[in-house]
Amino acid sequence: MTRFERIWGRLGMAALLAVTVPCASRAENLLRASAYDMPTGLRLSAGYSELAGSPGSDSLRTWESYVEKRPALRTASWIVSMNLVMTLYGRYIMQPDGYGFRVSGETIKNNLQNGFEWDDNSFSANNFRHPYQGAQYHGVARGNGYDFYESSLWSFFGAWEFEYAGEAHHPSYNDWINTAVGGIALGEVLFRLQNMVLDNTATGSERAWREIGGLAVHPLREVNRLVTGEAFDVHQNPADRFPSSLGGELVIGTRTIGEERLWEENVTKAFLSFDAKYGDPYDDIRKPYEAFQFGAQVTFDNKPRGLARLEASGVIASADVYKSDVAQHVLSAVQLFDYFDNEAYTYGGQTIGVNYRSRFWRGDLFEARTTVGLGAILLGASRSDYFNISGREYDYGPGAGYGVSVEFARRGRTILGVSHNGFWIHSVNGTNSDHYNNVSRFRLDLPAKQFFSAGVEYVLFHSERIYADYDDVSTRNPELKLYLSWLMD
Amino acid sequence: MEVAVGLAAVVVLFVGGVCRAEETAHQPVNLSFFYPLSTNTNPDISTNFRLNLFYGRVGTIRGFDLGAFVSRTDRDVRGLQLTGVYSHTGGDIHGAVFTGGLNYVGGDGRGVQVAGLVNFNRGAYRGVQYATFFNFAQRRFYGVQWAFLFNMSNEDSGPFQVATVANLTGGDFRGLQLGGVNFVNDSMRGAQVGILNFAYEYRGVQIGGLNIAEKAEGAVIGAINFVGELDGVPVGAVNLEKAGGNADWSIFASNIVLASTGLRTVVNGFVSTLGVGAGDIPEERDDTFFLSWHYGYLFPFGERERWQLSPDLGFVHIMPQSEEEGKNNDRHFALQARLTGEVRLSPRAAAFFGGGLSVRFSAYSSKASTDFDPLIVGGVTLF
Numbered sequence: 092m093t094r095f096e097r098i099w100g101r102l103g104m105a106a107l108l109a110v111t112v113p114c115a116s117r118a119e120n121l122l123r124a125s126a127y128d129m130p131t132g133l134r135l136s137a138g139y140s141e142l143a144g145s146p147g148s149d150s151l152r153t154w155e156s157y158v159e160k161r162p163a164l165r166t167a168s169w170i171v172s173m174n175l176v177m178t179l180y181g182r183y184i185m186q187p188d189g190y191g192f193r194v195s196g197e198t199i200k201n202n203l204q205n206g207f208e209w210d211d212n213s214f215s216a217n218n219f220r221h222p223y224q225g226a227q228y229h230g231v232a233r234g235n236g237y238d239f240y241e242s243s244l245w246s247f248f249g250a251w252e253f254e255y256a257g258e259a260h261h262p263s264y265n266d267w268i269n270t271a272v273g274g275i276a277l278g279e280v281l282f283r284l285q286n287m288v289l290d291n292t293a294t295g296s297e298r299a300w301r302e303i304g305g306l307a308v309h310p311l312r313e314v315n316r317l318v319t320g321e322a323f324d325v326h327q328n329p330a331d332r333f334p335s336s337l338g339g340e341l342v343i344g345t346r347t348i349g350e351e352r353l354w355e356e357n358v359t360k361a362f363l364s365f366d367a368k369y370g371d372p373y374d375d376i377r378k379p380y381e382a383f384q385f386g387a388q389v390t391f392d393n394k395p396r397g398l399a400r401l402e403a404s405g406v407i408a409s410a411d412v413y414k415s416d417v418a419q420h421v422l423s424a425v426q427l428f429d430y431f432d433n434e435a436y437t438y439g440g441q442t443i444g445v446n447y448r449s450r451f452w453r454g455d456l457f458e459a460r461t462t463v464g465l466g467a468i469l470l471g472a473s474r475s476d477y478f479n480i481s482g483r484e485y486d487y488g489p490g491a492g493y494g495v496s497v498e499f500a501r502r503g504r505t506i507l508g509v510s511h512n513g514f515w516i517h518s519v520n521g522t523n524s525d526h527y528n529n530v531s532r533f534r535l536d537l538p539a540k541q542f543f544s545a546g547v548e549y550v551l552f553h554s555e556r557i558y559a560d561y562d563d564v565s566t567r568n569p570e571l572k573l574y575l576s577w578l579m580d
Numbered sequence: 581m582e583v584a585v586g587l588a589a590v591v592v593l594f595v596g597g598v599c600r601a602e603e604t605a606h607q608p609v610n611l612s613f614f615y616p617l618s619t620n621t622n623p624d625i626s627t628n629f630r631l632n633l634f635y636g637r638v639g640t641i642r643g644f645d646l647g648a649f650v651s652r653t654d655r656d657v658r659g660l661q662l663t664g665v666y667s668h669t670g671g672d673i674h675g676a677v678f679t680g681g682l683n684y685v686g687g688d689g690r691g692v693q694v695a696g697l698v699n700f701n702r703g704a705y706r707g708v709q710y711a712t713f714f715n716f717a718q719r720r721f722y723g724v725q726w727a728f729l730f731n732m733s734n735e736d737s738g739p740f741q742v743a744t745v746a747n748l749t750g751g752d753f754r755g756l757q758l759g760g761v762n763f764v765n766d767s768m769r770g771a772q773v774g775i776l777n778f779a780y781e782y783r784g785v786q787i788g789g790l791n792i793a794e795k796a797e798g799a800v801i802g803a804i805n806f807v808g809e810l811d812g813v814p815v816g817a818v819n820l821e822k823a824g825g826n827a828d829w830s831i832f833a834s835n836i837v838l839a840s841t842g843l844r845t846v847v848n849g850f851v852s853t854l855g856v857g858a859g860d861i862p863e864e865r866d867d868t869f870f871l872s873w874h875y876g877y878l879f880p881f882g883e884r885e886r887w888q889l890s891p892d893l894g895f896v897h898i899m900p901q902s903e904e905e906g907k908n909n910d911r912h913f914a915l916q917a918r919l920t921g922e923v924r925l926s927p928r929a930a931a932f933f934g935g936g937l938s939v940r941f942s943a944y945s946s947k948a949s950t951d952f953d954p955l956i957v958g959g960v961t962l963f
Contacts (some may be wrong), residue, residue, distance in 0.1 A: 418734045418750040459763040497746045
């Protein structure tokens, strides 16, 4: 072990202690308070213990008071510490004999001199794990009081710092963009979901479980709460803790995917998915991500990995084009995060775009919604049929995308949905190619009981990959899903 | 190239300078490079002929307008307008407007609008609209709306809306809607043809996969029909009516299919039974499955309409599951005609029995051979 590695290791241990010791101290306070003060409920941690008596939230310290100072040093420390922990994890656990995390002054210097290039990591590492890492940067900045845009800068900072000082190999464009931009999308989504899980006015075991839940949703921000004492103190919740509307759908079923035709070389597997609608994109959106959609799907025995889908779509800003008693049209700027990885289709992308949404409704009974969207794909990853120079099985490049959808709902529940999305990726790293990916969906739901429905969904994945140096490839994979869904409104 | 652009700029500036000295509210010919690098500095002029390279701006056009990129007219356009990317008209349009990208009209329109992407009208429109993405009329629309994706009209519209994805009308519709999803917020008179059709109330016909209406007079033809109150004929695999329809569970057997079960729906006497079955008796194959749809009419008679007579016609899709030598292992089908009598045994159950003819085709092919079988069927219906 080199001297640098020893120093690096000690710094890591120090960071872990910095996290765990205050946690232990605060946890002790919480337990003590829970046991002693539960009847009156509010005298909790030592630092903010003047709130005995009525739990009327107006008398409580505001959430904003925790974050009004927006501590840059603390935020930067958390980000750097997290990067350090990740480096140590990579160096000693994930790749004990590997080169990738043997960071030293020399590697940092080399990285600074060399600048950015492209890396050869796996699809899930680059398109899921890095964005999730970036989400922690964004979330901890949000938890320290920075707004969406300011926190986005912290995501870029964290990604940049990790690329230069967290890994031994040269920094890569794809990591920086995926970590930062994907981190902004996932980070804001997780931050808002975590706000709903947490309840700053709760006490006792409920509070403990909520904080544990918060840790699962957004770990670094929760650690920040533990250290600052926010996790133990009874105080007001953020004013926008809950959105104007909230809906979720848990779906379980089977999905059959075939080659060319549904009944040719098909495989059938079970899947479980969850999709959430946070806020209403037709509302007056004042802050980014006051309305977003978030979805994930796990397919059992999926190839190559269980996580088959992860997507987020947030409204950055919007304006009413027209609104009446029966119709509304809204123009929105949106950010999209896409991760699809199954036997038929591999695509990951960071997209900024514009949506034109329309809805027509008849009282509370019937509603039709349409969306037309255009987007610029800042960085897209699409399956390659030929091992490229870096050894990856996918190509990277910018591109453009479009989407169109129509939905029909009865009593707020979507009965029929049809959509089509197209993506064009011009590869700038990997094979010399252009990728045209299309996904068409048709979904029919038949409500069975108040919160349950049975449904069928047909999805067609169609890709054309045009190679400069190899034969072109065209794939067509239909997918049929049969499922039961549970709606959580 | 640079010389040409430079010369053009000089000419535009020169002409503009000359004209400026004697500028009036009307300029018969207007040339523009990028307004205000144009023959007009006053954006409020009217003109009969405009030619603009990048961006032109005038008040009114009566005549011909040609723009390579962006054309802006703050008030009305009458005549023919051709624009490469974006046309913005603050007032009304009368005539023909062709735009490569987006066509925006702040007032009413009459004539022909063609856009590569979107026609967007803040007012009412009479005439023809075509757009690749969508057509939008904020107020009434009368004429033909044709779009690759969507047609939208916030108020009353008709008589034709044709779109691949959806036609949406916020008010009444008179005429034909043809598209993936058709939506009429109030009353529809005419026809809707699509995957999903919705009209709050209609007089005419809905033809599609899923048809929905609160009140209907006429016919509804589709896979699933859901109507609050229907005065007319439902033709579909599943017909549901809130006002007086029935949805029953039926269990039956025949001399052809060993056991079947299915959903029987009855609306205005028209009965539709969608069933699944197993066991091919004539072929002696247990692992053959059947999907069937029978459609007919119920004639009630007797005291308190306890008895019912039902003639129907049916289609049966036959799916052998295994390969057996000497047997037909392909998917094939049968057509059936039946006459059944039903007696109500209790408020929640009835028994039926009848017979007919079944014609089995050996394949989905014009060369298929046919077998004629007598048909005997019986079962119970649970309400």
